[in-house]
Amino acid sequence: MGRWICCLCSRAADPLMLLLVLALGCNPSTAAAAAAAASPSVPHVKPSYSFGRTFLGLDKCNACIGTSICKKFFKEEIRFDTWLSSHLKLPPSSLLSYSGNYTDDAKSWRLVDITRLTSKYQHDWADKRICTSLLRTRSCSLERALRRTQRFQKWLRAKRLTPDLVQGLSSPLLRCPSQRLLDRIVRRYAEGPDAGSIYMDHLTDRDKLRLLYTLAVNSHPILLQIFPDVEGWPFPRYLGSCGCLLVSASTRPLCDFFGAAPEVAADLALQLLAVLRSMATNDLNYFFYFTRVDAGTFGVFSNGHLFIRDASTLGVIDKEEGTQ
Incomplete structure (x- = not known):
């Protein structure tokens, strides 16, 4: 531990x-x-590229x-x-x-x-x-x-x-x-x-x-x-x-839905809770945790399903190793 x-x-x-x-x-x-x-504070940006x-x-x-x-x-x-x-x-x-x-x-x-x-x-x-x-x-x-x-x-x-x-x-x-x-x-x-x-x-x-x-x-x-x-x-x-x-x-960032209708916001909130629950409890016994969360961490597909859009800040702990 x-x-x-x-x-x-x-x-x-x-x-x-x-x-x-x-x-x-x-x-x-x-x-x-x-x-x-x-x-430098701002890198040089070219207008177009081949x-x-x-x-x-x-x-x-x-x-x-x-x-x-x-x-x-x-x-x-x-x-x-x-x-x-x-x-x-x-x-x-x-x-x-x-x-x-x-x-x-x-x-x-x-x-x-x-x-x-x-x-x-x-x-x-x-x-x-x-x-x-x-x-x-x-x-x-x-x-x-x-x-x-x-x-x-x-x-x-x-x-x-x-x-x-x-x-x-x-x-x-x-x-x-x-x-x-x-x-x-x-x-x-x-x-x-x-x-x-x-x-x-x-x-x-x-x-x-x-x-x-x-x-x-x-x-x-x-x-x-x-x-x-x-x-x-x-x-x-x-x-x-x-x-x-x-x-x-492709996914849309969750922040795009901050002004969504109440029923949409409630559905996304429930999906978010389900995703977080699966990160802690899953069949493979891995525990996922975030080192940082921001407006771009989660995203929503066109069918309304919520996913983790940016996994770069995810850590993984093997619970099977922890019990050995």
Whole structure:
């Protein structure tokens, strides 16, 4: 129980800080001070962009989320905003999230959310910081730099993802990691080959780097993969990733319903209580807790069902381990 309390009291870290800690092995407070000193108040925003690897973040791979849905982007089966014309320009790459349209047959379209784990400006700043510290250059291959870290070298030699391999990563998901939870992450990781095994033999070096990167920066995509909506978990469906962009089923933030009719508000309140109850009591004996809640944490699908829209602040405690 003492270990649980310690985990619950840990401070949530900014995704940029997590990446710097992963690469540099530095103290989060030191990285935060450096970021504050180096970051201008408002990043430069270009009016439009040409579609390509840089916008998607593919130029960073394999220090990225994944590539499972890239073909959809290049075949124009995923398009930004509510426009269905393929000739319209892309939105600014400085945004954290976009509304998009997704199709499987080029005839029927459905809304999706396209999000970044952290801002493009923060990514670029972190890249320069890592290159300067590890390779003594202003620019470099982020993948090559991260491959040289001691943590990743341990991952390459490991047959199984164990708690010591994720120790020090400040994602709430990994504050109290049980072996059962880590096995579930490996077995259900959607950006690698589907082997259904708890061992990492089926993961290539590239897959391991992408998994480590995602866990270090923002665990939201991992939670959507290991607790899918088709099994009744209150998360939007994970459709795939491309570079630094994540595509999931579209939801409206709960704050959009603050002025809703009383009967709608009452229904959403009851759904919210049910979701929170399922987070504490479920068949798998996992206890979910929030490290932070804001207006964008919960969302509502077009059918009125309430879900957890942003899982990046969720921690998970394995109650089975706590009873052993």
